[in-house]
Amino acid sequence: AQTVTQSQPEMSVQEAETVTLSCTYDTSESDYYLFWYKQPPSRQMILVIRQEAYKQQNATENRFSVNFQKAAKSFSLKISDSQLGDAAMYFCAYFWGGSEKLVFGKGTKLTVNP
């Protein structure tokens, strides 16, 4: 079964600085998709960024970018110029079309210090 591991239960960053959240996953598939979701205190799950495994180019969305290392099965999220509104739980997730299931890691709680 596919698994997703986030090894950092908590992280903190100073406002305006850069932080990287780690994620590794286990799969025997070659064609799959990876996601980062943000869950602020409001509880809403918000899609931050998406990566297609067959694309070598790392996805970017404004201040958010990923470092996708397929061979290492690693998918880290970099947040640049951190803002107070970035404080949230961040979940890494894996999707494979053969199962139609989105599998989540346990999450990383990010604190942004002013």
Add this chain to the structure above:
Amino acid sequence: DAGVIQSPRHEVTEMGQEVTLRCKPISGHNSLFWYRQTMMRGLELLIYFNNNVPIDDSGMPEDRFSAKMPNASFSTLKIQPSEPRDSAVYFCASSSGNSNYGYTFGSGTRLTVV
């Protein structure tokens, strides 16, 4: 579109009572998912439907849990009888035919069983 709509937002009930959680997916989305979020276990997929048909209910914890999707615009998750260990946040999510673009989540229902 108003997004995925869940009700109620909060529910407090006594042990042994029946609880029904409700979800309205995004119009046009043909897949619907129920997740449970707890501190200990993170986000767990309970069941998912495709075109109103239950496809995989392997995540449903036990027979006290049941889910239905009588039409494309409505789904329920029922717990009968409820127990304190059922206390959690329950999310509903939906997706179009291309789930590889991720799911859209509702705001969740926080269930407390006392």
